[in-house]
Amino acid sequence: MEIKLTQFSPGGGCGCKIAPGVLQQLLAKAPPGIVPPALMVGTETSDDAAVYKLNEEQALVATTDFFTPVVDDPYDFGRIAATNAVSDVYAMGGTPIMALSLLGMPLDKLPLDVIGRVLEGGSAICREAGVPIAGGHSIDIPEPIYGLVVMGLVHPARVRRNSDARAGDALILGKPLGVGVLSSAIKKGRLGAAGYAEMIRHTTQLNRVGARLAELDGVHALTDVTGFGLAGHLLEICRGSRLAAQIRFEALPLIETALGFAREGLATGATSRNWNSYGESILSPASLEAWQRTLLTDPQTSGGLLVSCAPTAVDAVLAAFRADGFNQAAEIGTLCEGPALLRVV
Numbered sequence: 001m002e003i004k005l006t007q008f009s010p011g012g013g014c015g016c017k018i019a020p021g022v023l024q025q026l027l028a029k030a031p032p033g034i035v036p037p038a039l040m041v042g043t044e045t046s047d048d049a050a051v052y053k054l055n056e057e058q059a060l061v062a063t064t065d066f067f068t069p070v071v072d073d074p075y076d077f078g079r080i081a082a083t084n085a086v087s088d089v090y091a092m093g094g095t096p097i098m099a100l101s102l103l104g105m106p107l108d109k110l111p112l113d114v115i116g117r118v119l120e121g122g123s124a125i126c127r128e129a130g131v132p133i134a135g136g137h138s139i140d141i142p143e144p145i146y147g148l149v150v151m152g153l154v155h156p157a158r159v160r161r162n163s164d165a166r167a168g169d170a171l172i173l174g175k176p177l178g179v180g181v182l183s184s185a186i187k188k189g190r191l192g193a194a195g196y197a198e199m200i201r202h203t204t205q206l207n208r209v210g211a212r213l214a215e216l217d218g219v220h221a222l223t224d225v226t227g228f229g230l231a232g233h234l235l236e237i238c239r240g241s242r243l244a245a246q247i248r249f250e251a252l253p254l255i256e257t258a259l260g261f262a263r264e265g266l267a268t269g270a271t272s273r274n275w276n277s278y279g280e281s282i283l284s285p286a287s288l289e290a291w292q293r294t295l296l297t298d299p300q301t302s303g304g305l306l307v308s309c310a311p312t313a314v315d316a317v318l319a320a321f322r323a324d325g326f327n328q329a330a331e332i333g334t335l336c337e338g339p340a341l342l343r344v345v
Contacts, residue, residue, distance in 0.1 A: 009068030009143050011090020045163040045240035059156045063088035066102045070183045074114045080119025080203045084302035085148035090207040091224040093214025094154035101136030106144040107198040158214040160222040163240030165308035171333040174326045175304025178258025180268045185261050195257040203302040208295050218313025225303035229274050231296045244338030253328040262291040270299040284344040320337040
């Protein structure tokens with residue numbers, strides 16, 4: 001009997017994240033914790049990972065990420081989840097050095113060989129990234145989940161926060177949008193072999209270019225675009241940096257297959273949750289169509305890096321992306337003085 005992993009979860013991949021508005025309410029009620037001087041990055045701006053300064057030459061980058069299946073194939077699920085987790089270290093400008101597995105599986109519903117393939121997929125990506133999986137934790141639960149705790153190193157001067165963007169910066173996006181739309185097509189049995197291969201190609205492409213980008217003069221801020229969509233993660237940059245943003249919709253790199261499905265009205269439930277959480281911070285023309293709004297808020301599982309850089313660094317940033325195989329990387333907009341709003345033109 002064929003096992004379809006997505007049947008076990010109502011929301012898959014980064015689409016199963018708690019909506020940003022709800023998450024803000026939860027964090028606002030949490031008691032303040034210890035903030036030692038060595039903690040360079042904590043929870044204050046919803047950044048991609050925590051960063052702790054070890055000495056004048058090294059800072060530890062620590063993150064964790066896990067989710068329910070976004071595809072049916074267990075090996076591909078493991079690969080996507082691992083790529084997504086490691087990305088948070090790259091998004092801080094760091095290099096991953098070690099990972100721990102996080103595994104939760106319904107042992108009464110899934111054969112052990114299927115669960116084993118999930119772990120094999122995660123291990124394959126970690127080998128590609130040069131990261132040992134040094135341990136982990138597993139539990140028996142109703143819905144399958146998989147992910148990693150990842151630790152990395154970065155020079156303290158090269159940490160790239162989402163709050164260090166500057167007015168006048170250009171915005172560059174590394175991967176095309178539309179992964180959430182394709183995951184919706186999978187659940188409806190509408191995604192063909194070519195579209196699936198395209199989805200896997202993007203979601204298993206490591207964002208290791210982040211470490212190179214952090215070395216470039218003029219690169220001020222980095223983040224990766226995941227469950228809150230492009231608009232949500234860009235607004236996090238705006239809030240953290242106290243700036244406004246403007247993007248050109250026609251400049252956005254899109255997955256061609258996803259574009260067609262979005263025009264037909266396919267979207268994940270997380271898309272509407274995202275819009276309800278931050279839609280009031282988006283200024284868009286009346287001509288913006290529903291499918292365009294879908295792609296702006298589409299949850300990206302293992303999405304691309306979003307770079308804020310000086311205009312003089314745009315060519316170098318795009319060249320770094322191209323050299324690492326990100327052929328659809330594109331300049332999509334700018335940051336300017338103003339309240340934390342996103343204008344779409």
